[in-house]
Amino acid sequence: MTNSAPLDVKALVIVPHRKIGTKIMAAVCIVLLLLLARAFWKGDIAWEYVGQNLFTRTVMAGVGNTIIMTFCAMIMGIALGVLAAIMRMSDNPVLRSISVGYIWLFRGTPALLQLLLWFNLALIFPTIGIPGLWSIRTVDVMTPFVAALLGLGIQQGAYTAEVVRAGLLSIDKGQMEAAQSIGMTKLRATLKIVLPQAMRVIVPPIGNETIGMVKLTSLASVIQYSEVLKNVEDIYYVNSRVIELLIVAAIWYMIVVTVLSIAQIYIERHFSKGWGRRDASAQQTANQALVGEVS
């Protein structure tokens, strides 16, 4: 039936797609998830052990040590990374070579191997110190904490250096020139003007690497550092509840990583200052601009 008369606009109703496919897909996923949950529930897992051990002192201490190591190793990594990146971009060929050599050396070998080397440093140098003045037995210095920190921090610095360098390169050369034109030295301009802007580019990959570091600290269990994995291992060596305790560790890793992911959002927001778009100030500006046009 054709009707040439105009339609009654008010009576027209838009009928949404029924999206049957989407609904079926969702239902299938839910069923599969329930089956998976049921499988784990019925499986040979004594869930009460998970609950019992989740907050025990040993596990909590391990979580604490994991967080401390992540934090310390990343601080060290970022400090070394920024230093190496700035050295790499310096005019001084000696500084450039040191930086290139450092990155080459510490990216070239596995983290686990580096941890073992640091931990066993006493085999090469039984004592360390300044000859004739002061010395100390290496085994006393090279505790699991120190070995893990050096191993993880130094190799992290090599990766971070490349991230920071990419960030510095991403900033328009004009920024450096403008900073120099108001009397800044190259170093000051890099630190005060270029690096803060580069942070916007640097922070997301560093966040990614921090999350990687949380899990990388588990390697330190091999050299007897009491992080969460080592501590749950110590518990299951006694009670033989291997899977239950590994689940405890997994839950804690998930929690720490989730918290860090949320923190990353806020840190990124901080460093996107002046670019607007991502925060409320952009809207405010847009409003101001509108008001300005009207008046």
Add this chain to the structure above:
Amino acid sequence: MDAIIKAHGLQKYFGTFHVLKDINFEIRKGEVVCIIGPSGSGKSTFLRCINQLEQIDTGYVTVENEIAGYRREGNRLFPLRDREIARQRQAIGMVFQKFHLFPHRTVLQNIIEGPVGVQKRPKQECIAEAHILLQRVGLADKAGAYPGELSGGQQQRIAIARALAMKPKAMLFDEPTSALDPELVGEVLGVMKELAASGTTMIVVTHEIGFCREVADRVVFMDAGMIVETGTPSDILENPRNPRVKNFISAVL
């Protein structure tokens, strides 16, 4: 009166390209010199040599009789360290074609970065001066804004204020209106005219012939890395002797 900035026999190569061929130039205190000429004639490069953003291959620049970038002992020149070059640059303000404000700092922070951070002057005093400068460039209400929130013309006026905050002895303008929308050019030229009228020593690389005619004490025409003709605005713009200058002027007017 003695020249503030002098250039003696400047030569500059980019690889094998001879950008500057024996440039001799001087500017006295309070003088406004406009440099015009076709693209690629070396105008900007010359300006950047004065501020040591480009290295000179032969010849030298003096700022108030001090050789830029070198310490002289007899006939030997020793390159200065970065710190000393930075100190020399403080005497010269520079305004760039693309503004180059620091986007992560507010307008006020952009302006006081030099006087507070570099010259180590008292912060309160510098803030007060910054507000006066903002008034002077007509943007008194923008102290708290970020550069990204401003129009090109406003950004360039802030960039001028940032350079002035260092109390430089001379100001260099590198095509300050070339990156602007046509309707924004006037506001920037207005600020520059006011500066010129107040006795600021200025070297302006520009394509704004009208501005040259109105403001310049002297116009320098550059082509292919050489200064082809120098004279008063009316000499150069109305009665150019050199045929290359004639062609250029008739093409842009």
